[in-house]
Amino acid sequence: xxxxxxxxxxxxxxxxxxxxxxxxxxxxxxxxxxxxxxxxxxxxxxxxxxxxxxxxxxxxxxxxxxxxxxxxxxxxxxxxxxxxxxxxxxxxxxxxxxxxxxxxxxxxxxxxxxxxxxxxxxxxxxxxxxxxxxxxxxxxxxxxxxxxxxxxxxxxxxxxxxxxxxxxxxxxxxxxxxxxxxxxxxxxxxxxxxxxxxxxxxxxxxxxxxxxxxxxxxxxxxxxxxxxxxxxxxxxxxxxxxxxxxxxxxxxxxxxxxxxxxxxxxxxxxxxxxxxxxxxx
Numbered sequence: 001x002x003x004x005x006x007x008x009x010x011x012x013x014x015x016x017x018x019x020x021x022x023x024x025x026x027x028x029x030x031x032x033x034x035x036x037x038x039x040x041x042x043x044x045x046x047x048x049x050x051x052x053x054x055x056x057x058x059x060x061x062x063x064x065x066x067x068x069x070x071x072x073x074x075x076x077x078x079x080x081x082x083x084x085x086x087x088x089x090x091x092x093x094x095x096x097x098x099x100x101x102x103x104x105x106x107x108x109x110x111x112x113x114x115x116x117x118x119x120x121x122x123x124x125x126x127x128x129x130x131x132x133x134x135x136x137x138x139x140x141x142x143x144x145x146x147x148x149x150x151x152x153x154x155x156x157x158x159x160x161x162x163x164x165x166x167x168x169x170x171x172x173x174x175x176x177x178x179x180x181x182x183x184x185x186x187x188x189x190x191x192x193x194x195x196x197x198x199x200x201x202x203x204x205x206x207x208x209x210x211x212x213x214x215x216x217x218x219x220x221x222x223x224x225x226x227x228x229x230x231x232x233x234x235x236x237x238x239x240x241x242x243x244x245x246x247x248x249x250x251x252x253x254x255x256x257x258x259x260x261x262x263x264x265x266x267x268x269x270x271x272x273x274x275x276x277x278x279x280x281x
Contacts, residue, residue, distance in 0.1 A: 006105060008143075019079070028149070036096075037097075037100060042093040052150065108159065112166045115127045138163060187203055204220050221243070224240065
C-alpha cells in the first residue's frame with residue numbers, strides 16, 4: 001500500500017492498482033491521516049481541516065460517512081484483512097495504520113534527514129545516494145489536486161521547505177566533488193524556480209566563474225542585482241557582493257563559496273519557498 005501526497009494525491013496497492021476515492025473531502029481526510037501515520041487525528045481536527053470555521057451542523061455525521069466510504073473502498077479493493085485494518089477508530093478520532101515507508105512524504109523526510117547526517121559525517125557519496133532517492137519522489141507540489149485546509153497547508157509548506165533544503169544540500173555535495181560545470185543547467189533552473197533565493201544565485205555565479213566563464217558570472221550577478229532592486233528595493237547580500245568582488249579581482253578560478261543559505265530569507269523574514277511564490281505570482 002502506498003499513499004502518495006507529493007504531486008497529485010494517489011493511493012496505489014502493492015500489485016500496482018490505483019485506488020480513487022471520488023469525493024474531494026474523502027481524499028482530503030485521508031491525506032491528513034496519511035501525514036500522521038499511526039497517530040490518532042481527532043474528529044475536531046478533521047472537521048477543522050475540511051471546513052475551517054464554516055463547518056455545517058452535520059459535520060460530524062459527514063465525517064463518519066466519509067470514513068465509512070473510505071473503509072468500503074479499502075474492503076472492495078481487498079487492501080484490508082482481519083490482520084490489517086487500515087482505517088482504525090481510536091478515540092477521539094481515527095488513525096491510518098500504515099508504515100512511514102508507505103507514505104511518500106514520510107519517506108522523503110527520512111531520506112533528507114539521512115542525507116544531512118551522512119554529509120555531516122563526511123560521507124558525501126552516501127549523502128548523494130539518499131538525496132537522489134528523496135528527490136526522485138518529487139512529482140510536483142504537495143497535494144496539487146486537493147483544496148487543503150490549515151493543517152494540510154502547514155504540512156505542504158513544511159515539505160516544500162524541506163525540498164529546498166534537499167536541493168541546497170545537493171548543490172553542496174556536487175561542489176564537494178568539484179562538479180561545478182555539471183551543476184550549471186540545474187543551477188539555472190533553480191534560480192528561475194526560486195528567484196529570491198540568493199544562495200542559489202551565488203552558487204550559479206561561483207560555478208560559472210569556476211568553469212572559466214567569468215563574464216557570464218558577472219552577468220548573473222547583474223541579473224540578481226536588478227531583480228532584487230525591482231522586486232524588493234534591496235541590493236544583494238554581503239556574501240554575494242563578496243563573490244562579485246572576488247571575481248573582479250580574481251586571477252584564477254578560485255573563489256570562497258558563500259556559506260549556507262540565508263540571504264533574502266533572513267532580510268525579509270520570508271521562507272525561500274514563499275518568496276519564490278510571491279515573485280512568480
